[in-house]
Amino acid sequence: MTGQVQFDSHVLHLLETTVALVNAVTPGTAGGRPRGVLASADLGAAVAGAVHVDTVEAADAEHLAELAGRARQVVQAVADHDPDRAAGIVNVLLLETGARPQLDPAAAGGWALHFHGPDDTLARGWAAGIAAGLAVALGSGLGGRLGVCDAAGCDRIYLDVSRNSGRRFCSPRCQSRTKAAAHRERSR
Numbered sequence: 001m002t003g004q005v006q007f008d009s010h011v012l013h014l015l016e017t018t019v020a021l022v023n024a025v026t027p028g029t030a031g032g033r034p035r036g037v038l039a040s041a042d043l044g045a046a047v048a049g050a051v052h053v054d055t056v057e058a059a060d061a062e063h064l065a066e067l068a069g070r071a072r073q074v075v076q077a078v079a080d081h082d083p084d085r086a087a088g089i090v091n092v093l094l095l096e097t098g099a100r101p102q103l104d105p106a107a108a109g110g111w112a113l114h115f116h117g118p119d120d121t122l123a124r125g126w127a128a129g130i131a132a133g134l135a136v137a138l139g140s141g142l143g144g145r146l147g148v149c150d151a152a153g154c155d156r157i158y159l160d161v162s163r164n165s166g167r168r169f170c171s172p173r174c175q176s177r178t179k180a181a182a183h184r185e186r187s188r
């Protein structure tokens with residue numbers, strides 16, 4: 001066994017993209033600061049960055065931002081130790097996005113199981129992929145690897161791929177911010 005958690009590389013890519021998208025576009029708090037709803041120009045750029053493309057059309061960006069809001073609810077339900085709520089939302093997403101498994105040629109030869117939407121347009125393809133990635137995580141006992149940042153004033157999410165399943169923060173910055181606060185508290 002390596003230190004990597006046993007997500008298949010396709011599922012890992014889907015979950016990492018889900019985390020990037022949720023953190024880029026959902027309002028709430030980030031690193032101790034409020035995070036507002038993005039204006040549409042900023043939203044397009046934020047979605048494009050999360051899914052690794054140059055540009056995203058406004059309608060697609062809004063579609064994926066709405067999806068990200070519901071993906072956040074799934075992760076929050078996991079963090080609240082409410083798997084029934086998480087599963088309920090994921091099942092609705094699977095139906096709505098038309099997520100379906102498909103065998104695609106693997107880079108190393110042979111075939112790999114991937115998830116697609118009803119078509120492979122950007123928003124529909126990613127919406128289905130995000131729903132499927134969450135479903136695989138929850139259905140394989142790895143849902144607990146998704147979490148909400150423990151730092152004060154931060155609700156960004158993370159995917160924990162550490163060996164010891166010990167991740168608690170969205171970023172090294174939130175981790176050091178929390179450590180510094182605890183240190184100040186102790187030395188008071």
Ligand SMILES: [Zn+2]
Nearest residue numbers: 149154170174
């Ligand atoms: Zn954080």
